Amino acid sequence: MNMYERTIICLANSTKPPSGRCIAGKELDGPRAGQWLRPVSSRPTREVSEEERRYETGEKAQLLDIITVPLNSHSPLGHQTENHILADDYYWAKEGIATLNQVNALIDPYDANFWMQAESTYHGFNDKISEPVAAGITSSLKLIAVTDLKIHVQTEEGFEGRQPRRRARAEFGYHNQTYKFSLTDPEVGEHYLRQTNGTYPIGNATLCISLVETWNGYAFRVVASVLYPSRFGGQP
Secondary structure (H helix, E strand, O other): OOOEEEEEEEEEEEEEOOOEEEEEEEEOOOOOOOOEEEEEOOOOOOOEOOOOOEEOOOOEOOOOEEEEEEEEEEOOEOOEOOEEEEOOOOOEEEEEEOOHHHHHOOOOOOOOOOOOOOEOOOOOEOOEEEHHHHOOOOOOEEEEEEEEEEEEEEEEOOHHHOOOEEEEEEEEEEOOEEEEEEEOOHHHHHHHHOOOOEEEEEEEEEEEEEEOOOEOOEEEEEEEEEEOHHHHHOOO
16 A cells, blocks of 8 residues: 655544544645545544644644645545545644635635535534435535624533533524534634533634534534634634
């Protein structure tokens, strides 16, 4: 197996069960510049472990880092066509940190196929897609700009009798439709979960939307990262 390297701007560094991260970004250089890439582990759950996202310096890869990632093979999974298996015996290399202008230049055009025909979970809106519909979608990552982002913090009943939990969700309008997705950006989620239950308006933001793997017959859309100007200085 021949190892190869790709350099990406990290646009998602979100929580992924059981205990890792979903890392994704857009390629920075070469003929594939601007295309999405998601490095995944070879484990069945595909999450990137804390050790796998560690640089040789001991620092861990962060959102907005420019990263050269060693990879072994392209490994698409259904609508997640962007997946590449990590070469986990090599270190990742940090090349720099992306600017707001670099990220804004990567915003995706509206993709009607990605945003088509959704259903709603009990606490979300337009956030789940049935497996047959998902089978016709050929991408799982989008970078979009919104003007009316709100973060909702509330206590939600657990699925199938599980204990209630406080959760953060992101609500926004996009192309004349309203969406309310689970928020898996760990820093932004933790920031708002430290506040009291309620609705927190943000307004303008750039969002990385991920369509996760199919589970129980559905694929769910989540907000994997929330990017607004102050985050480029390192603060939520």
